[in-house]
Amino acid sequence: MTDPRLETVASLAEKLITIFEADIDALRACRPQAMASLTPQNQELIAAYGREAQALPRTALQAAPEALRQRLEASTARFREVLNQHRRMVLCVKNASEGLIKAVADEVDRRRARARPYTAAGSAAPNKGATRAQAPGASLLYNAVI
Numbered sequence: 001m002t003d004p005r006l007e008t009v010a011s012l013a014e015k016l017i018t019i020f021e022a023d024i025d026a027l028r029a030c031r032p033q034a035m036a037s038l039t040p041q042n043q044e045l046i047a048a049y050g051r052e053a054q055a056l057p058r059t060a061l062q063a064a065p066e067a068l069r070q071r072l073e074a075s076t077a078r079f080r081e082v083l084n085q086h087r088r089m090v091l092c093v094k095n096a097s098e099g100l101i102k103a104v105a106d107e108v109d110r111r112r113a114r115a116r117p118y119t120a121a122g123s124a125a126p127n128k129g130a131t132r133a134q135a136p137g138a139s140l141l142y143n144a145v146i
Contacts, residue, residue: 003060004134005052006068013075019045020086027089
């Protein structure tokens with residue numbers, strides 16, 4: 001007798017392929033907010049696939065009819081391909097966004113270093129433990145009446 005979980009795993013894999021391909025298209029269109037895998041119902045499908053695939057005994061696949069086994073192997077192979085492509089795309093977006101954040105933070109640091117106040121001797125005041133979250137100590141006022 002064929003284990004019904006085989007059919008479930010194959011159909012879930014096919015649904016997830018469609019979802020992850022939509023994610024890849026959204027990332028290519030520079031619209032990560034439109035990723036289909038981020039919706040709660042799709043997150044549930046991903047979790048269900050993981051549970052079903054883990055619970056599937058190896059003997060069930062060996063005892064399955066040839067057509068179902070080929071369908072499951074084909075959908076699993078395609079799912080792995082799409083998942084690897086999805087992973088690469090997400091890593092590219094992650095690296096790009098982290099690089100942008102680092103560039104902005106570096107520019108803020110550069111501007112803050114330039115805006116440090118001067119001491120009475122005329123040299124720049126030391127930056128005593130300032131972090132990115134802290135504002136510079138004070139600013140210079142030229143031609144200001146206090």
